[in-house]
Amino acid sequence: MREYAVVLLTAALVTYLATPVVRLGAVRMRMMAAPRERDVHVIPTPRGGGVAMYLGVAAAVLVATRLPALQRTFEEPQTIAVLVAGGLISALGVLDDRWGLDALTKLTGQIAAAGVMVLLGVQLSYVFLPVADIGTLTFGPSIGVPLTILFTVLIVNALNFIDGLDGLAAGVSAIAALAFFAYSYNLGLVGYEDVASAPALVTAVLAGACLGFLPHNFSPARIFMGDSGSMLVGLMLSAAAVTAIGRVDPQSFDSAASLLPLALPLLVPIAVLFIPFVDLLMAVVRRSLRGRSPFSPDKMHLHHRLLALGHSHRSAVLV
Numbered sequence: 001m002r003e004y005a006v007v008l009l010t011a012a013l014v015t016y017l018a019t020p021v022v023r024l025g026a027v028r029m030r031m032m033a034a035p036r037e038r039d040v041h042v043i044p045t046p047r048g049g050g051v052a053m054y055l056g057v058a059a060a061v062l063v064a065t066r067l068p069a070l071q072r073t074f075e076e077p078q079t080i081a082v083l084v085a086g087g088l089i090s091a092l093g094v095l096d097d098r099w100g101l102d103a104l105t106k107l108t109g110q111i112a113a114a115g116v117m118v119l120l121g122v123q124l125s126y127v128f129l130p131v132a133d134i135g136t137l138t139f140g141p142s143i144g145v146p147l148t149i150l151f152t153v154l155i156v157n158a159l160n161f162i163d164g165l166d167g168l169a170a171g172v173s174a175i176a177a178l179a180f181f182a183y184s185y186n187l188g189l190v191g192y193e194d195v196a197s198a199p200a201l202v203t204a205v206l207a208g209a210c211l212g213f214l215p216h217n218f219s220p221a222r223i224f225m226g227d228s229g230s231m232l233v234g235l236m237l238s239a240a241a242v243t244a245i246g247r248v249d250p251q252s253f254d255s256a257a258s259l260l261p262l263a264l265p266l267l268v269p270i271a272v273l274f275i276p277f278v279d280l281l282m283a284v285v286r287r288s289l290r291g292r293s294p295f296s297p298d299k300m301h302l303h304h305r306l307l308a309l310g311h312s313h314r315s316a317v318l319v
Contacts, residue, residue, distance in 0.1 A: 003068075010056075011056040016215060018055045030098075031046060049228070057205050085113045085114065097226040114153055125144055163229075170213050173210045181207060184200040210233070
């Protein structure tokens with residue numbers, strides 16, 4: 001636990017210190033979010049904070065390579081796969097933050113980054129369903145690869161859709177990462193997995209990056225994480241979920257009650273990301289029924305509804 005605390009604090013500290021530098025660079029590059037009708041901020045605000053978050057993630061992973069216990073997590077390729085794919089999707093976000101890419105280009109880039117992550121070792125190989133006569137479903141590459149990419153793209157866009165209030169995406173992501181870390185770490189403590197695992201490391205690092213970014217991003221925000229941050233967060237959470245799903249051997253469970261931990265890798269990300277998923281689904285249905293593109297913006301997200309009910313900006317984020 002001490003080593004996880006070290007990498008979490010490293011990610012938080014590097015992100016916190018790097019954010020003002022990234023903000024200055026964003027201003028000079030004119031990477032500004034001008035107020036629009038659907039926005040809640042009233043003055044142009046720099047974006048691109050995901051760059052600082054990625055620097056925090058990279059620094060924490062580098063520190064983890066020097067820590068005795070966490071060195072074991074690099075015996076498998078998942079952590080490096082997340083780092084490489086995270087860099088690619090964060091770079092895609094920077095391009096969007098600066099020049100505003102169209103929806104199809106962003107979707108193509110998201111699929112490409114998820115594909116790189118899969119090629120480097122993050123792939124859904126099997127999943128346990130606690131349903132009679134089904135049990136464990138095993139996937140070959142022809143099914144596992146597209147499922148992993150689809151799952152990743154869904155989470156990436158779910159996080160992207162809720163990034164509409166100061167501190168909202170970073171706060172929700174920090175909660176999700178800490179919850180997923182607690183599950184992954186406890187799975188090791190009770191003997192089903194090594195406590196030094198890729199899902200635990202990835203989520204500890206991600207939680208640190210989000211917590212380090214929040215002081216700069218909470219209302220009134222001095223910088224937005226932008227797509228470079230929201231897409232990075234979504235990719236890391238999806239990688240942690242996919243990796244955790246395939247880490248426990250179904251044969252190690254000897255009773256029906258003990259099968260619950262096998263289902264939790266599916267239930268935990270769904271639970272902690274329930275609101276982003278619901279918001280994504282509602283947006284797609286709402287826009288499709290009106291004959292619009294699912295990616296066309298509007299002012300009907302859940303956080304907009306909280307504001308319409310009378311909540312202040314900060315109270316809506318805290319809710």
